[in-house]
Amino acid sequence: MSQPASPAVLTVRDLRKSFTLHTIDGRTVTSLHGVDLEVGRGEHVALAGPSGAGKSSFLRCVHRSYLPDSGSIVLHTDDGPVELTDLGDREMARLRGRELGYVSQFLAAPPRTAPLEVVAAAARRRGMTGSDARDAAAASLQRLALDEALWDVDCSVLSGGERQRVNIAAGTVHPPRLLLLDEPVSALDPANRERALDLIDSLTASGVAVLAVFHDLGAMHRLATRVVRFADGRIAQIGTASDVLGVAA
Numbered sequence: 001m002s003q004p005a006s007p008a009v010l011t012v013r014d015l016r017k018s019f020t021l022h023t024i025d026g027r028t029v030t031s032l033h034g035v036d037l038e039v040g041r042g043e044h045v046a047l048a049g050p051s052g053a054g055k056s057s058f059l060r061c062v063h064r065s066y067l068p069d070s071g072s073i074v075l076h077t078d079d080g081p082v083e084l085t086d087l088g089d090r091e092m093a094r095l096r097g098r099e100l101g102y103v104s105q106f107l108a109a110p111p112r113t114a115p116l117e118v119v120a121a122a123a124r125r126r127g128m129t130g131s132d133a134r135d136a137a138a139a140s141l142q143r144l145a146l147d148e149a150l151w152d153v154d155c156s157v158l159s160g161g162e163r164q165r166v167n168i169a170a171g172t173v174h175p176p177r178l179l180l181l182d183e184p185v186s187a188l189d190p191a192n193r194e195r196a197l198d199l200i201d202s203l204t205a206s207g208v209a210v211l212a213v214f215h216d217l218g219a220m221h222r223l224a225t226r227v228v229r230f231a232d233g234r235i236a237q238i239g240t241a242s243d244v245l246g247v248a249a
């Protein structure tokens with residue numbers, strides 16, 4: 001259970017990350033103390049553990065929004081393995097657009113951009129063109145039940161739950177090889193949460209590798225093929241959802 005059963009999409013070795021707090025006498029906080037993890041094709045690996053355990057730091061290092069101190073992060077692409085820690089910023093941005101979906105709790109849309117355009121732009125970064133990208137974006141927003149009347153309004157007028165659905169649509173349109181999820185459904189009502197979890201589940205079934213943080217135990221029980229429990233910046237346990245989280249209520 002500590003290794004994926006399918007070919008690796010992501011291999012992380014001895015990942016270390018610390019922060020220097022310049023405003024507090026240069027104190028150092030270490031969030032990852034040498035983490036090893038492999039995620040396979042069609043696997044949904046859920047990261048569990050208490051607040052401050054290092055889950056988001058791990059996701060952000062894989063996305064390279066945090067630069068790790070040391071260690072190796074390899075994405076296995078069709079063109080062979082790519083060491084993400086060695087990539088220049090431009091190559092990383094290109095690879096991120098094509099191969100990595102990242103959905104956080106918050107939508108980061110450029111000013112005066114509409115939902116359909118945000119999602120179509122994500123589809124274009126993944127290689128779709130013209131009307132195909134727009135059609136895929138429309139299908140994604142429809143699947144997440146975002147009211148069509150909102151597709152061309154400025155994202156800044158959307159509610160928290162509407163923004164999260166745009167974010168999920170952008171992260172999953174023309175699905176990437178690896179999908180990183182950091183609390184993606186925290187603002188959704190039950191019906192929309194179900195739709196989003198169904199979508200994520202269907203992506204795993206189609207071969208997308210998913211690495212996710214959900215504080216919601218129900219989502220982990222439903223979606224995770226493996227659960228990795230972090231504690232104090234280290235992996236403390238790896239197993240099925242029932243092994244690691246206990247039996248679902």
Ligand SMILES: Nc1ncnc2c1ncn2[C@@H]1O[C@H](COP(=O)(O)OP(=O)(O)OP(=O)(O)O)[C@@H](O)[C@H]1O
Nearest residue numbers: 019029030031049050051052053054055056057058
């Ligand atoms: N940008 C940052 N600057 C300084 N310290 C940080 C930063 N990001 C994370 N940390 C610290 O690293 C440690 C791990 O944080 P991280 O956000 O990875 O935990 P987490 O398990 O995702 O927690 P939560 O469940 O509350 O989101 C914490 O002590 C946190 O304060």
